[in-house]
Amino acid sequence: MSLQLLVNALVNAALIAPPAMAFSLLFGILRFPNFAIGAYITVGAFAAYSLNVSLGLPLVVASGGAMIITAVVVWLTHVVVFRPMQDQSPVTLLVVSIAAAFIIENVIRLFYSADVRGFNIPLERPWKFMDARITREQVEIIIFSGLIAVGLHFLLAHTRIGRAMRAVADNPMLAAIRGVNATWITAFTTALCGLLFGLTGVFAGLDLVIEPLVGWNLTIPIFAAAILGGIGSPYGAMVGAILVGLAEEATFLIIPSTYKVGVGFAIIAVLLLVRPQGLFGTLEIKK
Amino acid sequence: MSAYLISMGTYIGFFMILALALNLQWGITGMVNFGVAGFYALGAYASGLLTTKLGVPVGLAIPAACLVGMLVGGCVALLSMRLREDFLAIVTLGVGEVIRLIVLNEDRITEGPRGLRIEAQPFRDFVSAENYPLFYLFFVAVFVCLTFFVCERIRKSPMGRTLRAIREDDVVAGVLGKNVLRHRIQIFAVGTFFMGLAGALYAHYTQNISPEVFLPMVAMFIWMSVIVGGAGNNRGILIGAGAVMVFLEGTRFIGDFVDILDAEKMSALRIIMIGLLLIVTLRIRPRGLLPETKFQFKPN
Numbered sequence: 001m002s003l004q005l006l007v008n009a010l011v012n013a014a015l016i017a018p019p020a021m022a023f024s025l026l027f028g029i030l031r032f033p034n035f036a037i038g039a040y041i042t043v044g045a046f047a048a049y050s051l052n053v054s055l056g057l058p059l060v061v062a063s064g065g066a067m068i069i070t071a072v073v074v075w076l077t078h079v080v081v082f083r084p085m086q087d088q089s090p091v092t093l094l095v096v097s098i099a100a101a102f103i104i105e106n107v108i109r110l111f112y113s114a115d116v117r118g119f120n121i122p123l124e125r126p127w128k129f130m131d132a133r134i135t136r137e138q139v140e141i142i143i144f145s146g147l148i149a150v151g152l153h154f155l156l157a158h159t160r161i162g163r164a165m166r167a168v169a170d171n172p173m174l175a176a177i178r179g180v181n182a183t184w185i186t187a188f189t190t191a192l193c194g195l196l197f198g199l200t201g202v203f204a205g206l207d208l209v210i211e212p213l214v215g216w217n218l219t220i221p222i223f224a225a226a227i228l229g230g231i232g233s234p235y236g237a238m239v240g241a242i243l244v245g246l247a248e249e250a251t252f253l254i255i256p257s258t259y260k261v262g263v264g265f266a267i268i269a270v271l272l273l274v275r276p277q278g279l280f281g282t283l284e285i286k287k
Numbered sequence: 288m289s290a291y292l293i294s295m296g297t298y299i300g301f302f303m304i305l306a307l308a309l310n311l312q313w314g315i316t317g318m319v320n321f322g323v324a325g326f327y328a329l330g331a332y333a334s335g336l337l338t339t340k341l342g343v344p345v346g347l348a349i350p351a352a353c354l355v356g357m358l359v360g361g362c363v364a365l366l367s368m369r370l371r372e373d374f375l376a377i378v379t380l381g382v383g384e385v386i387r388l389i390v391l392n393e394d395r396i397t398e399g400p401r402g403l404r405i406e407a408q409p410f411r412d413f414v415s416a417e418n419y420p421l422f423y424l425f426f427v428a429v430f431v432c433l434t435f436f437v438c439e440r441i442r443k444s445p446m447g448r449t450l451r452a453i454r455e456d457d458v459v460a461g462v463l464g465k466n467v468l469r470h471r472i473q474i475f476a477v478g479t480f481f482m483g484l485a486g487a488l489y490a491h492y493t494q495n496i497s498p499e500v501f502l503p504m505v506a507m508f509i510w511m512s513v514i515v516g517g518a519g520n521n522r523g524i525l526i527g528a529g530a531v532m533v534f535l536e537g538t539r540f541i542g543d544f545v546d547i548l549d550a551e552k553m554s555a556l557r558i559i560m561i562g563l564l565l566i567v568t569l570r571i572r573p574r575g576l577l578p579e580t581k582f583q584f585k586p587n
Contacts (some may be wrong), residue, residue, distance in 0.1 A: 020463065031377070075410055081566055082320065084570060085569060085570070085573070087573070088569070088573065090372065091313070091319050091376060092514060092569070094376060095507070095510045095514055095565070096565065096566060098507050099507075099508075099511065099562040099563075099565040099566055100562065100566070101560070102558050102559065102562040103558075103559050103562035103563065103566075104560065105557040106556070106558045106559045106562075107555075107559060109551070109552070109555035110552055110555045110556065110559075113551060117533065158340055183440075192503065221379075221501070223377060225379070227374070256392065258388070258391070258392050259388055260524065261384055262381070262384065262385050262388050263306070263379075264379025265377075265378070265380070265384060266375055266385075267384075267386060268378060268381060269378045270513055271364075272369070272370055272374050272378060273366065273370075274376075276369055276370065276371065276374065
């Protein structure tokens with residue numbers, strides 16, 4: 001029983017860790033909480049579904065295609081909606097990102113009905129490991145999520161473009177003076193985050209179901225993970241994801257599961273009150 | 288048709304009160320509140336439960352609902368002590384959702400998803416049944432005017448100046464000796480007072496309230512009303528709330544002319560339109576349709 005709980009928590013964490021890291025990266029560069037991430041994840045799930053089920057491509061190819069499609073959507077949204085509005089306050093941009101999410105999600109609803117769908121993959125019996133059950137897809141999600149974390153760490157710590165990304169996030173003006181091309185870095189970051197949201201869409205399609213609200217339902221846990229870890233800190237987001245995963249599973253033992261959404265919010269609220277900068281963030285100096 | 292217009296007008300009234308209240312909190316004071324739907328629900332259920340379960344007369348239940356909104360709002364405002372504005376956004380959204388979850392799950396008291404039936408209506412015995420919707424429209428209009436009047440008075444008063452100073456820079460306002468926290472709690476509580484009022488008026492209008500009405504979506508529509516209308520300008524807020532509601536409801540008529548879309552697709556299309564309304568308005572008029580007039584010092 002308790003082992004199963006840990007397994008579930010780990011799968012949960014693996015699902016929300018990549019988008020939480022992507023959300024953190026996006027926040028670092030764009031400086032507003034982007035509520036459209038749920039819609040991006042939905043785009044990934046439906047793009048993969050169309051390539052996989054409607055066109056009959058193998059899931060690996062479909063996933064790659066879905067990631068590229070999502071990256072294009074994220075970048076386009078940035079160029080068409082957010083970039084022309086960068087002088088607005090973060091809160092206005094937050095509302096605009098919700099409007100963007102409404103548009104994206106409902107365009108999907110226009111073309112696909114609200115039915116629940118799944119990928120075209122063979123059903124397999126879950127593996128049993130002591131008393132816990134885990135499916136093959138869940139193991140793959142955990143492995144890929146771990147690889148992404150390592151890859152992102154390598155990118156941010158050891159490559160030229162990673163350093164430039166951190167520089168722009170830290171102080172855009174100073175980065176510009178030192179010759180970092182902020183436009184190109186922003187485009188690269190949005191596209192990279194788009195790839196991660198697209199992959200999360202595929203994961204969500206594997207582990208949950210494919211429906212227009214699949215991303216929206218993940219938004220709050222993702223926010224909780226990113227804030228818990230300290231917004232703007234990708235490593236923190238990873239740890240945050242594991243803690244949120246554990247907390248969501250553990251609360252089933254104490255309160256009815258109907259309050260699950262409330263758990264994410266409660267974590268955020270308590271943490272923000274006790275430690276506003278998150279577990280691994282540094283306190284921002286105001287003005 | 289005219290019945291439809293009357294009902295739409297009444298809903299515009301609820302939206303206007305909510306948007307004016309949010310404008311007090313965000314447009315004038317800069318306090319983020321994404322829990323609008325929760326406070327709306329709080330007012331509706333407070334008034335509804337008082338009249339149905341405790342037999343309180345409507346004339347007392349509606350003010351009581353306002354007070355409940357005010358008290359809860361005051362407590363939530365305490366959070367602003369420690370939270371940055373974008374974080375307060377997420378926490379207030381959480382407060383709104385938790386209120387909805389409580390209403391949904393504690394169905395022994397609230398009837399949960401089955402919906403709460405409310406018999407009581409204000410001045411029901413004095414107005415005939417066929418005239419009642421029209422009467423209620425005027426009833427709501429009176430409250431919209433009252434809310435507008437109070438909001439304008441606050442905006443023009445010395446307190447309004449302090450609130451705008453807090454919005455622009457709370458540190459400077461504090462250095463000038465203004466009690467920032469007290470002002471924030473006060474204005475947030477006044478805002479949620481009016482949100483409670485809107486909820487109570489709504490409850491006694493539809494006479495059947497259920498948690499699905501109070502989704503975070505409602506909070507988004509109110510936010511869009513404020514941003515489209517022009518944050519900080521009470522007249523703009525009235526226009527914004529009207530525009531959003533007309534977009535939301537008026538697009539239903541497109542369905543009468545276009546047969547190719549079923550109900551599901553129409554509802555998707557309507558939400559797309561609302562999203563576009565916000566983005567296009569902000570692209571053309573970055574400060575909203577009626578921007579706040581900036582105070583300028585005019586030497587004689």
